[in-house]
Amino acid sequence: MADPDPRPGGDKPAEEAAPTSRAPGTIKVGSIAGSDVLVTPSWFLIAALIAWWMGEPIDAVEPGLGWLKYVAGFVFAIVLYGAVLLHEAAHAIVAKRLGYPVGVIMLHFLGGATAVEKEAKRPRDEFWIAVVGPLVSLAVGAAAYGATFVTPGGLIGLLVMALCATNLFVGVLNLVPGLPLDGGRLLKAGVWAGTGNPNRGSIVAGWAGRVLAVIVLLWPFVLGQVLGGRPDLTDYVLAVIIGVFLWSGASAAIMSGKVRLRLPLLVARDLARRTLAVPADLPLAEAVRRAQEAEAGSIVTVTSGGEPIGLVHETALLATPEDRRPWMATSTVTRRLEEGLTLPADIDGEALIQAISKKPAPEYLLVEPDGSIFGVLVTSDVDAAFRAGA
Structure with a gap:
């Protein structure tokens, strides 16, 4: 769900697997295109929350399951994060095809991140590495939507529809032009192509990300006071978590852009x-x-x-x-x-x-x-x- 994480790295050939340093507590669940796939402990928390959230709708379509409805919800969480893994794998595969080394693929509380360990050399490389993730999510959502016409109702139909909705949401959300989302990288690529300066692109996309973070933080208030909704505690908690995540990522991008603007002064x-x-x-x-x-x-x-x-x-x-x-x-x-x-x-x-x-x-x-x-x-x-x- 999150954007790839480009960092300056060594001049390693693209086909060479980048050395990885596993963060404490993470679990390796496999590898894709030579990159380790790691799961953080926070993933189990979000998986449990998804299982709990899915309990009520599952009970509505399959009454009588009892505690098994939470097992079904947990299975859905695994399938959902499988789709997130496809999103991140797309970033990694395209980055490697374009000649950039990739470290680990991390699945965490807010989705995933792909460690592309070298800055893009051209705007079009930045564009393709970023856009392929949301396109994969939209494709998974479209495929799940098509599957709703041939799947039976009940539990299976509910889970397929939920998979469709979440992936379409993830795909559209990640196209929003603000760092640290993939759409922010697309905005950066556009500004870069227009100005010839990737650092100005980072600063512009970072400020767009800050605006997005403020909108997310204000969303429960807008929902309650403007749209007539009834936000609950979960809405406020999620708004704060996501808003802080977006603000910190956007601020880091702005700082990095400003730092890199000053680098040419160092001779x-x-x-x-x-x-x-x-x-x-x-x-x-x-x-x-x-x-x-x-x-x-x-x-x-x-x-x-x-x-x-x-x-x-x-x-x-x-x-x-x-x-x-x-x-x-x-x-x-x-x-x-x-x-x-x-x-x-x-x-x-x-x-x-x-x-x-x-x-x-x-x-x-x-x-x-x-x-x-x-x-x-x-x-x-x-x-x-x-x-x-x-």
């Missing part, structure tokens, strides 16, 4: 500190003196052949008393240049954020295409630049 070359290369065994005091003389904001240790081997950790340097620095080698306050600590000087934007997120460190060495040292990028400088652009 490693522009943020780099001038660096001084020194031998690893040079006394720390002398290295600091030379750096101050050269007006360098960072120090790199190198081999006798000039190959960089370590980055001076600024925090460790500042924590070293000045009276001890003449007797300490510069290498004692350096971090060895491991894989991921050397970045191209021209890296910027989202690629920069992904690189430092993949290998968190206080400093990174920036090198030119020919391998020569350009400077040092300090993570705190990246954070400050990002906040300044807010």
Whole structure:
């Protein structure tokens, strides 16, 4: 029922199954197209509620079932979530066909979510990944409607009609243009296609989602005061749960869009500190003196052949008393240049954020295409630049 959950991920081939980290308490019930299907404990609560809600209408068409009417209601809940699984599987299959890695498919209290682990590259990819879910729900609803003409009345007829109604409702609801619903992703794709900026699409669709959340929260009041209905406690509880879900998802989309709008401001070359290369065994005091003389904001240790081997950790340097620095080698306050600590000087934007997120460190060495040292990028400088652009 919910939209796919795109997240930045690695450059894995589409056919490779994405590694999954199962959330505590979830139950694996199978896999689809290489993606694990997980059920959260909250699913059992909604299944029990569905069984309870279905008890009265089942009793009306099949009196005398007693407690078995709740068993029938629980079976309907399983069938209904089977349709939700088809909705989510459609997201996953289309995403993989378009070359995007997919993590888990999660079934939960409010429906389901598909973890598409990479942002769409084109508006049309965003469109097709999003629209296929509601189309599947509408197709299931239409098929169930057709089945009502050939199924007997009574319990079977009731359950088939209920399956028709719920899937048509889910399909139409998910086409409403507001994040985090699938329709919000369609709106995002449209704005993206029109402006050339996916982040503006996220912000517009996020605000539409907030409007939808307010409408949902006000629905019981409208039902009672305007339409003359009689909302009960269940209506208010569901309005709050769904409204909060929509508001939080929409707000997250707005925040993500605003963050990504600022990413192009982050250019490693522009943020780099001038660096001084020194031998690893040079006394720390002398290295600091030379750096101050050269007006360098960072120090790199190198081999006798000039190959960089370590980055001076600024925090460790500042924590070293000045009276001890003449007797300490510069290498004692350096971090060895491991894989991921050397970045191209021209890296910027989202690629920069992904690189430092993949290998968190206080400093990174920036090198030119020919391998020569350009400077040092300090993570705190990246954070400050990002906040300044807010």
